[in-house]
Amino acid sequence: MGENSWNGYEHKCLFANVGKGQFIDVARPTGSDSVKDGRGVAVADFNRDGRLDLVMNNNNETPVLYLNNLRKSGNALELKLVGTQSNHDAIGAYVRLTAGGKTMTRQVEAGSGYASQMMLPVHFGLGKAEQVDTIEIRWPSGRVQLIDGQKLAPSVKGSRQLRVKEGSDLLTQLVLETR
Amino acid sequence: MSKGRFLKTLAKIFIAAGLIVGVAVGAALYFMARRDKEHAKFFNTGKAVNVFLGNYSRTVRESFEKKDLAAVMSLYSDRFWSPGRGGWEVAPAVEEGDVSVSRVVIKGQQDFDKQAVRDEVARYLASIGSIKNIWTKIDMIEDVELERRVVLRVKFILDGTDPQGAVFQDRYFYRWELVNEGTAKAFDWKIVKDALVEKDGLIEGLRVAGDGRGFREVDLAAAGIDFKHARDPKLNAEKYSAKMKFDIIEHGSGGASAVDYDGDDRQDIFFPDGLRSRLYRNVSDDSGAVKFADVTTEASLDGVDQANAGLFADVDNDGDADLFVTRYLAPNKFFRNDGGRFTDQSQEIGLDLNSTSVTACFLDYDRDGFVDLYVGLYGDAFKDVPRLPFFAQNAQPNRLYHNEGGRSFRDVTESSGTGDTGWALAVASADYDHDGDPDLAVANDFGRKCLLRNNGDGTFTDVAKEAGVLDFSGGMGLAFGDFNDDGLIDLYTSNINSNQRWFGEDMTVSQYARNVARTRWLILDLPEYKKFYDLVGSDWPKIGTTIGEGNSLFENNGDGTFRELKESHTARAGWGWSVSFFDADNDTDLDIYAANGWITNKNKDDL
Numbered sequence: 052m053g054e055n056s057w058n059g060y061e062h063k064c065l066f067a068n069v070g071k072g073q074f075i076d077v078a079r080p081t082g083s084d085s086v087k088d089g090r091g092v093a094v095a096d097f098n099r100d101g102r103l104d105l106v107m108n109n110n111n112e113t114p115v116l117y118l119n120n121l122r123k124s125g126n127a128l129e130l131k132l133v134g135t136q137s138n139h140d141a142i143g144a145y146v147r148l149t150a151g152g153k154t155m156t157r158q159v160e161a162g163s164g165y166a167s168q169m170m171l172p173v174h175f176g177l178g179k180a181e182q183v184d185t186i187e188i189r190w191p192s193g194r195v196q197l198i199d200g201q202k203l204a205p206s207v208k209g210s211r212q213l214r215v216k217e218g219s220d221l222l223t224q225l226v227l228e229t230r
Numbered sequence: 231m232s233k234g235r236f237l238k239t240l241a242k243i244f245i246a247a248g249l250i251v252g253v254a255v256g257a258a259l260y261f262m263a264r265r266d267k268e269h270a271k272f273f274n275t276g277k278a279v280n281v282f283l284g285n286y287s288r289t290v291r292e293s294f295e296k297k298d299l300a301a302v303m304s305l306y307s308d309r310f311w312s313p314g315r316g317g318w319e320v321a322p323a324v325e326e327g328d329v330s331v332s333r334v335v336i337k338g339q340q341d342f343d344k345q346a347v348r349d350e351v352a353r354y355l356a357s358i359g360s361i362k363n364i365w366t367k368i369d370m371i372e373d374v375e376l377e378r379r380v381v382l383r384v385k386f387i388l389d390g391t392d393p394q395g396a397v398f399q400d401r402y403f404y405r406w407e408l409v410n411e412g413t414a415k416a417f418d419w420k421i422v423k424d425a426l427v428e429k430d431g432l433i434e435g436l437r438v439a440g441d442g443r444g445f446r447e448v449d450l451a452a453a454g455i456d457f458k459h460a461r462d463p464k465l466n467a468e469k470y471s472a473k474m475k476f477d478i479i480e481h482g483s484g485g486a487s488a489v490d491y492d493g494d495d496r497q498d499i500f501f502p503d504g505l506r507s508r509l510y511r512n513v514s515d516d517s518g519a520v521k522f523a524d525v526t527t528e529a530s531l532d533g534v535d536q537a538n539a540g541l542f543a544d545v546d547n548d549g550d551a552d553l554f555v556t557r558y559l560a561p562n563k564f565f566r567n568d569g570g571r572f573t574d575q576s577q578e579i580g581l582d583l584n585s586t587s588v589t590a591c592f593l594d595y596d597r598d599g600f601v602d603l604y605v606g607l608y609g610d611a612f613k614d615v616p617r618l619p620f621f622a623q624n625a626q627p628n629r630l631y632h633n634e635g636g637r638s639f640r641d642v643t644e645s646s647g648t649g650d651t652g653w654a655l656a657v658a659s660a661d662y663d664h665d666g667d668p669d670l671a672v673a674n675d676f677g678r679k680c681l682l683r684n685n686g687d688g689t690f691t692d693v694a695k696e697a698g699v700l701d702f703s704g705g706m707g708l709a710f711g712d713f714n715d716d717g718l719i720d721l722y723t724s725n726i727n728s729n730q731r732w733f734g735e736d737m738t739v740s741q742y743a744r745n746v747a748r749t750r751w752l753i754l755d756l757p758e759y760k761k762f763y764d765l766v767g768s769d770w771p772k773i774g775t776t777i778g779e780g781n782s783l784f785e786n787n788g789d790g791t792f793r794e795l796k797e798s799h800t801a802r803a804g805w806g807w808s809v810s811f812f813d814a815d816n817d818t819d820l821d822i823y824a825a826n827g828w829i830t831n832k833n834k835d836d837l
Contacts, residue, residue: 057829060363061804062387065445065814066822067326068713072785072795074822077329079389079399080440081814082447086363089825090459090484091539092808095497097488097512098520103812105445107825108484108501113458117445118520123327125816131495138594138601139547143668145661147717155818156712158719161601162591163658164808165707165724165825166485166539166556170497176816191594193666212495 060086063107085115095170099212101127103174125178129212130186131171132159137191137217146173147187150200151180172212190217198222271376271414278417279368279380279408287364290388294355303348307409307420310344317350318426320357320437327815328444334402334426334435347424362389369403369427369802377414381407383427385802397442403427403434429797454522455499455510459484462504462536462558465611479611481829482655483558485539485589486808491529491551492570498522502537502555530572536560543592543601546636554603556587559610564639580639585626586610593659593668595646595684600633604670606654616653616676620702620777621762625653628672630690648690652677660710660719662697663790673705673723678765683790695765698792699784701725702766703777711811713820718786722822724806727780781806781824800824 062084066074078084087109097104102119109115128148132141144159157173177183183200190196194217202222203213214223282305289301316336323330340346365387373381386402405425412418427434450456464470467477487500496512499522509531510522526532534540534555542551546566553572555563564581565572576582581603589606596602609616609625616622627649631639643649652674659668663683670690672680678700682690694700703725710719780801784792803809804826814821 054831054833056831056833058805058827059830060834061826061828061830062389063826064800064803064822064824066800066803066824067329067814068819068821069326070819072714072783072798074783074798074800075326075329075331075436075438076399076401076799077326077438077440077444080329080397080438080442081444082397082442083445083823084389084399085447086827086830088481088827088830090482090807091486091502092810092823092825093486093488093499094810094812094823095488097497098514098518099496099516100518102816103814104520105810105823106486106488106499107808108459108486110481110484110827110830111459111461112830113450114455114486114501116448116450116453116455116520118448119444119814120446121328121444121815123815125818127813127816134547134599136599137597138599139544139549140551140592140601142543142592142601143594143597143659143661151818153715153818154717155715156717156719158660158710160591160659160710161543161593162539162541162589163656163709164810165656166483166502166589167707167808167810168485168487168489168541169810169812170488171490174813176813176818178816178818189666191597191668192599193597 059088061089062086063089081121083117085109085117087112087115089115091165091167093167093169096129096172096174101129101211125176126180127177127211128175128183129172130175131212131214132173132188132190133214133216134190134192135217135219136194140171141190141217142171143191144173145189147185147189148175149184149186150175150177150182153178153180186215188215192217194218268376272374274414275374275377275380278410279382279419281417282408282419283366283368283384286366286386290355290364291361293351294358294361299348299352299355302351303344305419305421306344306347307411307422308344310342310347310420310422312342312347312423312425314339315342315425316340318435323437323439327817329438329440332437332439334433334437336426336433342424357392358388359391359393359395362391364388372405377410377417379407379409381405392439396439398437398439400437401435448520453520454513454524456524457501457503457508457510459501460503460505464536464559465504470612474612476609476611476615479558479608482588483538487540487542489542489551491542491553491567493550500540500542500553502540503535504537505535507531507534507537507540507555529570531565534563537563538588539590541590541592541603545592545601545603545633547600548636554581554590554592556590556605558586558588558608559612560584562587562605578638580641581631583629587629589654589656591657591659591670593670594633595630595668595670595690596632596688597667598633600636602633603631603639604648604657604659605629605631606657606672608655608675609653618758618762619676621678621758621765622653622674622676623651623758623761625651625674627651628654628657642688646688646690647692648682650674650680650682650692652680655705656707656724658708658710662710662719662721662786664718664788671699671708671710671721673708675704675706677705678702679705679708679723693790697790698794699723700765701782701784701794703779703782706806707809707825709809709811709822711820712786713783713811713822714785715819716786716788718788720786721784721792722800722809722811723782723784724803724809724824724826725777725780725782726805726828727778727802780804781809
C-alpha cells in the first residue's frame with residue numbers, strides 16, 4: 052500500500068429522495084461531499100434549528116462536522132419520547148405524524164449505520180405545513196397514544212422540539228425558534 | 231444431538247455438498263491449467279484498462295488547462311466511428327430544493343467520427359469554469375477479448391464550477407469500446423466507439439449544481455473539537471503483519487454517536503477510538519454556531535482504547551444515558567451514567583466479553599421495559615481470514631444480552647438463536663413486520679445480510695432468504711427507515727462497490743473456486759458450500775457480479791418480504807460504510823447519507 056490509496060478520495064453521497072423510489076446524489080452541490088476515509092456517521096440537530104446535521108468519524112483523520120444550512124428547508128418538529136411503562140428512552144417506539152395531508156413514519160432507534168447512533172428524538176420535516184394534524188405513537192409497551200395537533204401551539208412555524216411522556220397529555224416544549 | 235447422530239448428519243451434509251460442488255469443481259479442475267493462463271491475460275488486460283482510465287481523467291484536465299484538445303483526443307482512435315450516435319447536450323435544469331438537476335439528452339441521429347467527437351469535447355470543456363476532480367472508473371465490464379478489445383460501462387465524474395461560479399458535478403455513464411492498438415506487452419488502448427448508457431429509456435447522465443453551501447463544514451478548532459481518529463496500535467499491520475492473518479483490519483475502525491448524555495436537550499458527540507475515545511459536550515448557545523467541550527475526563531471516561539462503537543441507552547431507566555463500548559480483541563465496556571459521571575461496571579453487569587466485538591444496538595426485544603443489547607462480532611484477524619470470501623462463516627457468534635431489570639445482562643444468544651457467525655460489521659433493529667416487537671438485521675462483510683424475525687417468545691428466526699434481503703456482498707452498514715411514507719419500515723444496506731478492483735485484481739469467483747480446489751479448504755468448507763447453496767441455489771456463479779454492485783435499497787412489501795429497487799440510483803456509493811435515513815431538507819421524505827472510502831492515502835492514484 053505504502054503511499055497509495057485503495058478506494059481513496061471517494062465522495063460521500065447525499066441521496067435526495069425525489070419520489071417514486073428515485074434518488075439523486077446531491078452531495079457535491081450541497082457541499083456534503085467530503086472525500087475523507089469515512090466510517091461512522093451520527094445524525095443530530097446539533098444547533099437546534101430544526102435541520103439535521105451530520106458528524107462523521109474518518110479513519111486515521113479528523114472528523115467532519117456538517118451543519119445543515121440548506122436554504123430551501125421546510126418546517127420541522129422533533130419529538131423526544133419518554134417512556135414510563137416502556138423503556139425510558141422509548142427505543143422501539145413507532146411514530147406516525149400527519150401534517151399537510153401527508154403521514155410520515157419514524158422510529159426511535161439506538162444503533163444503526165456502521166457502529167453509529169443518531170440522536171434519540173425523532174425528527175419530522177413538515178415541508179410547508181404549519182400545523183400538525185395528529186401524532187400517533189405506538190410505544191414499546193404496546194400502548195397507542197394519539198396527540199391532537201390542535202393541542203400543539205397554533206402553528207409550528209420555525210422549529211420546535213417537544214417532549215412527550217408516555218400516557219401523559221402534557222407536552223413539554225423544549226425549544227421554539229424562528230429562523 | 232448425540233455424537234452418532236451428529237456424525238451421521240455431518241456425513242449426509244458432506245455427501246450432499248459433494249454432489250453439488252463436485253460437478254462444478256470437477257469441471258474447474260479439468261480446465262484449470264488452460265484457464266489459469268487465460269486468467270493471467272484477464273488480469274493484464276484489466277490492469278492496462280485501469281491505467282487507460284486514469285490517463286483519460288488526466289488528459290481531460292490537461293486539455294482543459296492548456297486549452298488544447300490534443301491530449302484527450304490522443305486517446306480516441308483515428309478509426310473512431312459511432313454510427314447514429316447523435317450529439318449529447320445538457321437539458322435545462324429542474325430545481326430540487328437548493329440544487330438544480332440537468333439531464334443529458336441525445337440530439338439527432340448523426341454518425342460521429344473523431345472530428346465530430348472532437349467538436350463535442352471542445353463544447354463540453356468550454357462549459358466549464360474550473361475543474362476540481364475527475365474520476366473515470368469502471369462501472370461494469372460488458373465484454374472482453376483478452377488483450378485486444380473490451381466493452382465497458384464507464385462512470386465519468388467531473389467536479390467543477392461553471393462559468394457563472396455554480397458548484398457542479400457531472401455524472402455520465404458511457405459505454406466505451408476500447409481496442410488495443412499496441413501489443414500485449416505494451417498496451418495502447420484507444421476508444422473506437424462510444425455511447426451513453428440508457429436504462430428503461432432514461433439516459434444515465436446528469437449535472438447537479440448548487441451553491442455548495444447547503445452543508446457548512448464547521449471549523450473543528452473553533453467548535454472545540456480537537457479529536458483525530460487513531461487506529462488501534464495493537465492492530466498495526468507494519469508491526470504485527472507476521473502474526474496476523476488478516477492485517478487489513480486496522481483500517482476498519484471509527485464509529486460515531488450522538489447522545490444527550492447530560493439531559494440538557496443538546497446533542498453531544500462520542501467518538502470511539504483505537505487510542506483514546508472522547509466525549510464532547512454540546513455547550514452551544516442558541517446563536518446558531520456550535521461549540522463543544524471535551525468532557526471525557528470530568529465524565530470519567532478516560533482510557534477507553536481499542537474501541538469501535540459507543541452506544542448509549544438508559545439501561546436502568548433512571549433518566550440518563552448509559553454507555554456500552556464494543557472493543558476488538560479486548561473486553562467490552564459498560565459505563566453507568568449517574569448525573570453525567572460514568573462508572574465502569576463492565577464486569578458487574580456482565581458486559582465484559584473479551585472477543586471481537588465491533589458494533590451493537592439496543593432494543594427491548596421482550597418489551598419488559600428494559601432495553602436489551604445485540605452485539606455484532608467480526609472474525610479474529612490474528613487467527614482467521616474470511617474462509618469463503620463471499621460467504622464467510624468463521625467469525626465469532628454475535629451476542630444477544632437480556633437486561634435483567636437494569637441490574638445485569640444475561641447472555642441469551644443460544645436460546646434466542648441470534649448467534650450468526652458471519653463477519654458482522656453492522657446491526658440495527660426495527661419492527662419490519664409491524665407485529666409489535668422489534669426485529670434485528672445484520673450486515674456481514676464477505677457474506678450476506680441476516681434478518682432476524684422476533685418470534686415474540688424470546689427466539690428469533692433468520693428469514694433473510696424468504697424476505698429477499700440476503701444481499702450477498704461486502705456488507706458494511708445498514709439502516710431502517712420508511713422512505714416512501716407507506717408506514718412500513720424499509721431497509722438500506724451499504725456494501726462494497728468496486729468493479730474497478732474486481733477487474734484489475736485476481737478476485738473472480740471462478741478463479742477463487744480453482745484455487746480453493748487445490749487446497750484442503752475444499753474439504754473443510756464443504757458444509758459451508760452446502761449452506762451457501764441452500765441460500766442461493768443455482769444462481770451461485772452470478773455471485774461474483776452481485777457482490778460488487780454496491781448499496782441496496784429494499785422496499786418493504788408489507789407481507790414480510792422486500793423488493794430491491796435496483797433503479798433507485800442509490801447503489802453506486804463507493805466502498806460503503808455508515809448509512810443513515812434522514813430528512814435533509816425538511817420536505818417530509820427521508821433522504822440518505824452514505825459514507826464511503828477505503829484506505830485514503832497521500833497518493834490519489836488507487837492501487
